[in-house]
Amino acid sequence: MDGLCFPRSSNNSTSLMHLATGIIESFIPGYGDVARYMTETFGFDFNIFVSAAAHIVTLLAALRFLWSQCRIFGLDYIMSSIHFDERDEMFTTILNWLAEQNVGKSATKLKAASNQPRQKQIEELEDDDGFDASELFHAGRWSAKSIPLYELFFGRYRFWRGCRLFILERQRREKVARYADEENIVLKTLGWSTEPIKELLKTIKIWELEQEKSKTMVWSPQSKDVRRYQGAWRRVASRPTRNINTVVLDAQQRAELIADMNEYLQPRSYRWYASRGIPYRRGYLFHGPPGTGKSSLSFALAGLFGLDVYIISLLDPQITESDLSALFSSLPQRCIVLLEDIDSAGLERDQGSSKNKKDGGKRDYSEHTESITLTDEELTGGISLSGFLNAIDGVASQEGRILVMTTNFPEQLDPALIRPGRIDNQIAFTLAKKDQMREMFLQLYWNETDPLETKPSRELRSARTNNHARPFSAETDKYLRPLLQQKQVTYDINELEKLADQFVGAIKEDTFSPAEIQNFLILKRKDPHQAVQDVDAWKCEVLKAKESGSNVVTGIES
């Protein structure tokens, strides 16, 4: 080694230094030259300095190791803890709660959580402060209003609840498979009882309920490849709870339905069913023409009873009969399972037919079985009637759930599917009745006060938003501006009732669906007079489109 030309010395320590230099040189080529240069330039043996640093680092590492061992066998011995892995529903809730409590606010490392918006952030976005309805909406400017969200990074955090110290550890775990959990959190506190942690978890749960009480959670089946690791269901949306009164129905029918569900959901009902040997399940069939409120009522009922909605599409090629059973058995104890348009799910008695369906029975492959060879993957899609009935009735299927099936063609359903015990209550939805139309009209225009009108800084905000206005041709501007500047007028209820009577008088019962009526009213939402004025033209236009077999309405004169 040319670079290692140190003066010979009989001194043992010097030869040890040379040995150390040799070892370092083998890891860091050129180190010998640097050491010699430093020694010659500054007049001290640079190796001593390096060795001392190496000793200190080793000592610190040893101390750190010792401390961690003490902590594990010492501190951890006098602490109780509860562990949560990523799959646990409390995992995100705990992190969100901690973020809300500002735990770790001085942390130097944070983890972005932008795709899990919290209630506060959603409210911030929905608050229209700074937006002027007479200007064009801009999504970028709107979403920029909300600050990005962060949560605690991996590590250890301390926080106090009253006079008790809690420790949260967020840990990364070794990946055991592609989709396996990669992290977990541990909540700890001093003492040999987990009770204080459980109490804290109750507080966190109450906080979560508070956050979500105005929301209805919607779940759908987890995709096949991650189902094993992340559970059968995934939360796909949280929708604002729909007030049951906004679904216009026959009052008696609505009241009976609510009472029936309420009775079923009561905790004591479980014992009532069990003592009589009846499976604790309830099924409803909502049937009627499209756009009459079947799905809306399902969500409104979920909101009313604080239930989550679990939606399954039987046409989903990823869902096999065994998946369906697994999905039904992993439902929570109280929820609504919504199966929309059950008539088009292709549930057939013939067991083999499910194997021959690729699009849920709409396409029949049975005539072509000789010429078409389906792959194994395709064969797993499709659910037979018996497979479906097994899943909903099976012993493993969760009790306490409410099954709601909707259909436009109840007469096409297999009697086995809707026999009492599976479907306990059928609700017929009809095209709009006079009373329904009247109620919809009043609901749409009844508006006590416009909160925006009362805010003083409106001009200021307008000036600010004007800077972002988009340029239009003079021609477009001429039409657009009056439309944008049209104000929402607040009407006296007596006047509205008169207008509602005129509106209803112009439309025949059982002719249009509530969805069609709603659609027209939304078009005229700023002006009920205009709605009354235009209803005849709209009516003719829609009827003409229906007669010609087209759903396309060409345009409504106003």
Ligand SMILES: Nc1ncnc2c1ncn2[C@@H]1O[C@H](COP(=O)(O)OP(=O)(O)OP(=O)(O)O)[C@@H](O)[C@H]1O
């Ligand atoms: N009875 C009703 N009361 C209030 N709004 C209604 C009613 N029926 C329909 N609507 C409105 O019409 C739209 C469509 O309603 P919804 O999806 O509930 O109908 P549906 O019967 O489930 O239709 P489909 O059979 O096509 O699934 C919704 O925006 C809803 O607000």
